[in-house]
Amino acid sequence: xxxxxxxxxxDIKDGYVVKGINFxxxxxxxxxxxxxxxxxxxxxxxxxxxxxxxxxxxxxxLLQLVEKISEKLSVPFTVGGGVxxxxxxxxxxxSGADKVFINTAALEDPDLIKRIAIRYGSANLxxxxxxxLKNSEYRVYSTSGKKEAPYELVQWCLxxxxxxxxxxxxxxxxxxxxxxxFDLDMLDRLxxxxxxxxxxxxxxxxxxxxxxxxxxxxxxxxxxxxxxxNTFTPNTLKSFLREEKINVRL
Amino acid sequence: xxxxxxxxxxxxxxxxxxxxxxxxxxxxxxxIRSADKIIFPGxxxxxxxxxxxxxxxxxxxxxxxxxxxxxxxxxxxxxxFEGSEEGHEKGLGVFKxxxxxxxxxxxxxxxxxxxxxxRCSRILKNISEKDFFYFVHSFYAVPENIKSLAFTxxxxxxxxxxxxxxxxxxxxxxxxxxxEKSYLSGEKIIENFRxxx
Numbered sequence: 384x385x386x387x388x389x390x391x392x393x394d395i396k397d398g399y400v401v402k403g404i405n406f407x408x409x410x411x412x413x414x415x416x417x418x419x420x421x422x423x424x425x426x427x428x429x430x431x432x433x434x435x436x437x438x439x440x441x442x443x444x445l446l447q448l449v450e451k452i453s454e455k456l457s458v459p460f461t462v463g464g465g466v467x468x469x470x471x472x473x474x475x476x477x478s479g480a481d482k483v484f485i486n487t488a489a490l491e492d493p494d495l496i497k498r499i500a501i502r503y504g505s506a507n508l509x510x511x512x513x514x515x516l517k518n519s520e521y522r523v524y525s526t527s528g529k530k531e532a533p534y535e536l537v538q539w540c541l542x543x544x545x546x547x548x549x550x551x552x553x554x555x556x557x558x559x560x561x562x563x564x565f566d567l568d569m570l571d572r573l574x575x576x577x578x579x580x581x582x583x584x585x586x587x588x589x590x591x592x593x594x595x596x597x598x599x600x601x602x603x604x605x606x607x608x609x610x611x612x613n614t615f616t617p618n619t620l621k622s623f624l625r626e627e628k629i630n631v632r633l
Numbered sequence: 634x635x636x637x638x639x640x641x642x643x644x645x646x647x648x649x650x651x652x653x654x655x656x657x658x659x660x661x662x663x664x665i666r667s668a669d670k671i672i673f674p675g676x677x678x679x680x681x682x683x684x685x686x687x688x689x690x691x692x693x694x695x696x697x698x699x700x701x702x703x704x705x706x707x708x709x710x711x712x713x714f715e716g717s718e719e720g721h722e723k724g725l726g727v728f729k730x731x732x733x734x735x736x737x738x739x740x741x742x743x744x745x746x747x748x749x750x751x752r753c754s755r756i757l758k759n760i761s762e763k764d765f766f767y768f769v770h771s772f773y774a775v776p777e778n779i780k781s782l783a784f785t786x787x788x789x790x791x792x793x794x795x796x797x798x799x800x801x802x803x804x805x806x807x808x809x810x811x812x813e814k815s816y817l818s819g820e821k822i823i824e825n826f827r828x829x830x
Contacts, residue, residue, distance in 0.1 A: 459769075
């Protein structure tokens, strides 16, 4: 039976792993190569690499880093941040990414999802969606949460799915870095409407948070700070989940 | 020393397969004819892959008919059947049966899953039902005249699908999952393939 996945995210800025709160207040915490190797060893089912400094001149450095990291990993490795066209996707796959995610560029040009899916297949394409509650409606934001997009969450997710996204990475901007738990209401709105896998992100603080997310229909749940600070390792978390009758890889 | 070649399907990233197997990539017919073992990697859609390897079909079939070890991963498993719902191109037709779209359960079937193993084999040596493998696919092969070596159950809110996930027939080894992305369990498969003769 298919396992629920524990995804570890490495937010990278200028070559270092960093972690922020509510998409801001970055603090530096170390070498991405060490992080990636350590997480593979202690049970991460997938590693996500988000380049948050992604501007043009730093692009090459990123590709070199992706290449070095992919050499160390034999678990799936997803990369995104600053992807703006099909050629960017091509570069990331060539450098060793297994899956690529897009965010702002898809909001600005939704057909990009289709163009990537046709060339590389839906299964390797993740659409990342950042959302926060505004006037009791979940709105979608682009540009690292700075700009409001003309979509409500479910509406955008359905569109992305229909255009060829293979998976959705849903982040709650309000919960990001707070460790107050995943936004389960957000998840509820999506779980029975979306048929592709959903990775829930933003707010992981306790092992119970992961359990709740899986019980509410998430296929995968993502943590960053909670793992970087060694609150618990992916394997410790998965032992707990198995005891709670949730199917995981151990 | 045995010469293992990875077939260049022209569909993108083969780096992970190259690293995992320590083998070279080739799209040269002559090189493929002289290889001891062939790996058909798992990237790309059915039609694109079939079109890109058009000039290599005869060499691949000859390799298989001479019973030299062949490992097909994901799409590399599917192209050995007659055809696929994913496209219009004909498959290599080494085995009877077709490749169908996952309809009964959530698609893509993405993530770590285990195997129900039906018999002893070379490719699954030292592997048990406690091992997990990484799958990522929306189509699956349904063999008609051969027995599956292992099955995988894909259970989701939408329904349950039991599909063939490993085949071993003579020297043909096929896995629907990606051994190169399956960490320690995958390394065992890679080692088992290395040891085949």
